[in-house]
Amino acid sequence: MLRIKELVKRYGNDKAVLKNLNLEVPGESVVSIIGASGAGKSTLLRCINRLVEPSSGSIELNGTELTSLEGKALRLARRRIGMVFQGFNLIDRLTVMENVQSGRLGYLPAWRAMTRKYPQEDIDRAFHLMERVGIAHYANKRADELSGGERQRVGVVRALMQEPEILLADEPTASLDPKTSKQIMELLRALASELHLPVLINIHNVNEAKEYTQRIVGMRFGRIIFDGEPVDLNNDAMDEIYAGVPAEERGGAESSTHLREVAAK
Amino acid sequence: MNTTVEKTGRTWKKPPFIANPAIRWALIIGIAAYVWWALTSLPFDWDRIQQGIPRAIRIFKGAFPPSFLRGELLFDGFMESIKIAIVATLLGLALSVPIAFASASNVAPKWLYTIGRGVIIVARSFHPVIVAILFVKAVGFGPLAGILTLTIYSIGFVAKMLAERIEEIDWGQVEAIKSVGGGTFVTMLYAVIPQIMPRQIGLSIYQLDSNLRASAIVGIVGAGGIGSTLLNAFGRYDYDFALAITLCIIGVILVSEAISGRIRRNLW
Structure with missing residues (x-):
């Protein structure tokens, strides 16, 4: 709560x-x-x-x-508290596994973090979660070699590694x-x-x-x-939330003429 | 096409670099007067210069052909210079990294930043030759003075450049590691070090190359290495050997610059 x-x-x-x-x-x-x-x-x-x-x-x-x-x-x-970012905020030069394990940094002694000696239990959990979101085969790839959707999956797994x-x-x-956007939303809902x-999601x-x-x-x-x-999110509510914002920027909000009129004001 | 251009009677000249004529002329006259004063007040001894010319000719005659007879001494001098350069580079790098973190305004608290920047300013404010003279006085002739000098020289450059790189990092990665509950040390380890690594490697190679060059120079004031060998050769009027050393220094520096340049090009 x-x-x-x-x-x-x-x-x-x-x-x-x-x-x-x-x-x-x-x-x-x-x-x-x-x-x-x-x-x-x-x-x-x-x-x-x-x-x-x-x-x-x-x-x-x-x-x-x-x-x-x-x-x-x-x-x-x-x-x-796990967090997933708009720009993914992965450590680009580290491998996917290191990025995933960085979710455990709050639990890990510094020397283990430094030497990358991750506990077997964490490695098991990482593979389990990576398997779940479909990125396990990328474990040894550098994070900046992945596509946007794959990187966000790494971001999600990193947050889940915290057991938030x-x-x-x-x-x-x-x-x-x-x-890809839909896939990630579906994944967040399922997880x-x-x-x-x-889960608290800021969304456009x-x-x-x-x-x-x-x-x-x-x-x-x-x-x-x-x-x-x-x-309950009807047109009136939408108008109130987005008054003064052009319809195109509402990201798929109903673009009725009514909304356009409001937006034009 | 034959067009006639109407005469306007107007001319054009490029506007002067300094618009105000009073300032312009004051500057020109001032510089001319200073140069005249400097040349007349400096103690040029024309007789001594005249005597010096034949002496210079004698030195150059004595230097040709360069003599590699004492190759062993030459080789030992170079080996010592390389040792000095490598040890000083490693020591300098080990000290530069923490100083760089202390001197980056985005990761260091204000008080630490002030100290870090202070260390860098002090390390940069003296030419290595002056630092070498001080260390030769403090610890005596030989390679230790050279190592200490070049360590400080390395800190001045590497810590400054690395601090600037740290200030340019993508802050999102730092936020990500903070958000999982990582402590300060671990955050630096995971969010900052990987981002600055390529620059760190480039700087290290550059500094090794730079220290190799500087080690020849600081040797001349007594801080060991090939510079000391060169100084001794001059002291004993072995001009042919001195020329041989000079040629070898040029050769070694060319090779080391070529290697380090190539590595750094492929890195960045």
Whole structure:
């Protein structure tokens, strides 16, 4: 259970990017967060694993308050939170196996990390997960030799190696072509239910959000202005979330003339 | 095609480099006056120069043909220079890597950054010959002074260039390792080192080559190696042997530059 209360994030003295945001993600749900660029989706995810420091408010993961953690306690908390990035953020020059094993770096003594002496149990788990997503035959390839879809699979496996209690995905498909993008979304949905893992996905493509997730959260200007099932996301809700954004940028949102009119305003 | 161009009576000249005529003329006159003053105030002893010309001719006559008779001494000198260069390069690299991390503003905290940059500035501020003179005074003649000199010389260059490379890394990879709960050391190990590795190897090869050249020079002030052999040859008026040494130094440097250049080209 992830519980966010009154979360505020302000960069310097500028206007707040997140304004008293409240969100609860119970159990094993897959939640997608939609909203225009600059709505604060990415900042919200990064506040959870503290790649971004929240200004105030509370974030609680299964009973642990995350916002006040420092040093070792923060590292221990981060191991429990997996993250998948838009740009994959793999270590390009290392092999796929080293990238996958880097998901265990929060658990591994430094000398083992340095000498690449990974525990047999981790190697077994890595091959199991890589087999599951179809990249096991690439174990000894360098990460930058893989295609976009394959690299994102490595990214997903790296996050799963952490045995996380929640998975954060920051625009995981935005750098991928439509077909690969669907495969990755399908994979995330399947893994979430197999591993009973709650997943929070920032996404631009509203159609994919509707198709692959059970709950959609719409953000605008640092606030949550929609929270419901895909069927509830009607044109009015879409207008509210994306007002002022050209229809082409809504990533497959219904491009009715009505929406175009709103967009033109 | 025959067109007649109407005369306009207007001329064109390229605008002067310095637009303000007062500044322009002040600068020209100032430089001319300084050069005249410098030449007249420096103690040129024309008699001594006249005496020196026949002496120079004698030296060059004595140098031809170059003598490779004492090849063993030549060889030993070179071996010592190469040893000095290799040991200094390894030592310098070992120290450069941590200093480079300390001097990269994106990974080092402010206080450490200040210290790291300070070390680099000090290491770079003196020419190796001056550093060598100091070390010869401190630890005596011989290869140890050469090794210490070139170690500092290596730090000044390698740590600076490597720090700049660290500041250019893709930060996303660092975020990824942070997000899995990796500590600072492990994050450097996995997210930074692989990114800077090609540059590190290139710099190492360049520095080895550079140290080989410098080891000949610092030897002249007493820091061991082929430079010391050269100095002794001059001291004993063995000009033919000195020429032989000089030719060999040129040869070795050409070869080492060619090799290191080729390796670095294939690397980057």
